[in-house]
Amino acid sequence: MRKEWVTGYLLILPAAVVLAAFTHVPIVRTVHDSLFSRASAIRPSRFVGTGNFETLASDPVFWKVLGNNLAFALGTVPVSIALALVMALLVNRKIRGQGTLRLAYFLPTMLPMIAAANLWLFFYTPDIGLLDQILGAFGVSGTNWLGDPDTVMPCLIAMTVWKEAGFFMIFYLAALQTQPPELWEAAHLEGASRWVYFRRVLFPMLMPTTMFVLINAVLNAFKLVDHLFIMTKGGPNNASNLLLYYIFENAFAFNDMPAAAALTTVLLALLALLAVSQFLFLDKRVHYR
Amino acid sequence: MSTLRLEGVEKHFGGVRVLERLDIAVESGEFLVLLGPSGCGKTTALRIISGLEEASGGRVLIDGRDVTRAAPSARGVSMVFQSYALFPHLSVAENIVFGLKVRRVARAERDRRLKRVAEMVGLADLLDRKPAQLSGGQRQRIALARAAAAEHPLCLMDEPLSNLDAKLRQEMRAEIRALQQSLGMTVVYVTHDQVEAMSMADRVVLLRDGRVEQSGPPAELYARPETTFVAQFIGVPPMNLVALADGPRGAVISGCAPGAAVLDGPGEGVLMGLRPEHVSLSETGIPARIEAVDYHGADTVVSTRIGDQRLQIRIAGHFVAPKDGEVRLAWPFEAVHLFEAESGRRADLPPKPAKGNPQCSVV
Structure with a gap:
């Protein structure tokens, strides 16, 4: 009996080792690296304290990128979640071609x-x-959608919403299918319209799913960078640059590892803050069965 | 004027006929039970009344108004579901007044009704709780309170007690009946449990394969079943149906000696119905062989064989079978029901006692 805790630790050891090696140790290393200066051939790295962060704070590109990322999150998260819910409600009904429609939304x-x-x-x-070909029919042409600082972010947001909504739809669809049909029947008999039922019963019942999707969507808004490599490379003039891509640029294009480490630390802190605040403020409003 | 009338209501799903020309009328303040085995169409009938299902033919009238094609909310009915259909994220109070809020009933009126029904069902102290924090019986009461608070002319209940344990079910039977009486509710109650039907109903409609088999007060269904189906559905254990045969001195129980007449007249093609509780042990009765003894506490159900027929009897208290397994059975002549074996319908001719002492030897 006294050796029970040994068994317990042995059982979680494999997972703990992998997690530590690939998540926890790198995080600690990154935070550690962010406190040291960049090493060069003539000057070795030395401890600079918050120096790297001060440089970052005075870097206008950093603030620009941070602002871009917030705009990207605000633009993609609510719209993709709302769209996912609408699509899930549509394909949850018994309609002709239901399977095809679900596939089309998920594609x-x-x-x-x-x-x-x-x-x-x-x-x-x-x-x-x-x-442009469609707009050309209405006499508008030659818009450089991705080349104009004013249009590039909305363009990327639209694409990301298109990409993500189908994924979140799957979660809503799964949640909708566990809803007992009697609830709608009971509400319907009491005189509730579809909309009232949605607002007063269905949406509150879907809150655990919404919570899960929301956390994922927010994390994704800070994690997605693949499209920048193909479409804009963060340009023009950093108008579409996002935090993660800027970290990549600092580390591998500008070869400034301490700056990249400092940026990573900021990103980690930001994500931790978002996750904690979501759990603290939203969890109380969520009804879990 | 009846609160509810079904006129020739039919329902088929695809090619399958579920209800066949159903005619039912429910008076105001009446407690009507739709009784039947599973698959008899009773729940479908209830859903057609509520509007959750549309009738394939016939008419549904509520308070004289044709609502056959009306939306459920326009019919003025409330419903208690088998699964209770409570909103898990809302408190007990919010669940009860959900419909009142949706229908924009004024706040003062809402509070008045909430207070009244909550006290009636004993939930007054639990109004702030969530359904998940309550027991099955309490959840059932929320569903009842919600239906009562609506104050609709008609309340439908779909097997509301089937998820409760036996003891609670017994309590709730009495409570539902009391609630219905004190509020003067008109109730259509669906169940497959004949005990619920017998103890609660003003009138029972027994359905079989989508048709009304018999309709009437519980005592009438018990005392004068029109068919063998009704005879066997009402009563625990079910009524014995004993095949009779012709004999020289009158009808004999099939498989018995030809001289041991139990009734006057021919016996071929006739079934004799006998309720287990009407048969008793008697020194001068017909001999029977005991096959099984099933002790229930207050009484004992004994399965016996007379001739080639089985007969269950109910004996008060703890019955210990004699060593030789032989008993003698007797029953008052008035307890005998007769049915035509072929059609299963009640035979028109009243039974006449056999002349002389009925004797039957076990083959």
Whole structure:
């Protein structure tokens, strides 16, 4: 009996080792590295304390990228969740071609991001792209969608929503199928319309799913960068640059590892803050069965 | 004027006929039970009344208004579901007044009704709880309170007690009946449990394969079943149906000696119905062989064989079978029901006692 805790630790050891090796140790290393200066051939790395963060704070590109990322999150998260819910409600009903419709909604999620980005690159191409060809019929042409700092973010947001909504739809669809049909019947008998039922019963019942999807969507808004490699490389003039891509640039294009480490630390802190606040503020409002 | 009338209501799903020309009328304040085995169409009938299912033919009238094609919410019915259909994220109070809020009943009126029904079903102290924190019986009460708070002319209940344990079911039977009486509710109650039907109903409609087999007060269905189906559905254990045969001195129980007449007249093609509780042990009765003894506490159900027929009897208290396994059975002549074996319908001719002392030897 006294050796029970030994068995317990032995059982979680394999998972703990893998997690530590690939998650916890790198995090600690990164935070550690962010406190040291960049090493060069003539000057070795030395401890600079918050120096790297001060440099970051005075870097206008950093603030630009951070702002971009917040705009990207605000643009993609609510819209993709709302769209996912609407699509799930649509394909949850008994309609002809239900299976095909579900597949069609889910298809963007199955495409690799690189393929999707190439597809949308074609949509956005000036003059010969799909968007310009359609707009050309109305006399608008030659818009450089991805080349204009004003339009590049909305374009990326639209593509990301298209890509993510189908994925979140699957979660809503699964949740909808566990809803007992008597609840609608009971509400319907009491005089509730579809909308009242949705607002007063269905949506609150879906809150655990919404919570899960919301956390995933927010994390994704900070994690997705694949499309930037294909479509914009963060340009023009950093107008579409996002935190993760900026980290990549610092580390491998500018070869400034301490700056990249400092940026990573900021990103980690930001994500931790978001996760904690979501659990603290939203969890109380969620009804779990 | 009846609160509810079904006129020739039919329902088929695809090619399968579920209800066949159903005619039912329910008076105001009446407690009507739709009784039947599973698959007899009773729940479908209830759903057609509620509007959750549409009738394939016939008419549904509530308070004289034709609602056959009306939306469920426009019919003025409330419903208690088998699964209770409570909203798990809402408190008990919010569950009860859900419909009142949706229908924009004024706040003062809402509070008044909530207070009244919550006290009636004994939930007054639990109004802030969530359904998940309550027991099955309490959840059942929420569903009842919600139906009562609606104050609709008609309340439908779909096997509301089937998820409760036996003891609670017994309590709730009495409570539902009391609630219905004190509020003067008109109730259509669906169940497959004949005990619920017998103890609660003003009138029972027994359905079989989508048709009304017999309809009437519980005592009438018990005392004068029109068919063998009704005879065997009402009563625990079910009524014995004993095949009779012709004999020189009158009808004999099939498989018995030809002289041992139990009734006057021919016996071929006739079934004799006898309730187990009407048969008793008697020194001068017909000999029977005991096959099984089933002790229930208050009484004992004994399965016996007379001739080639089985007969279950109910004996008060703890019955210990004699060593030789032989008993003698007797029953008052008035307890005998007669049915035509072929059609299963009640025979028109009243039974006449056999002349002389009925004797039957076990083959």
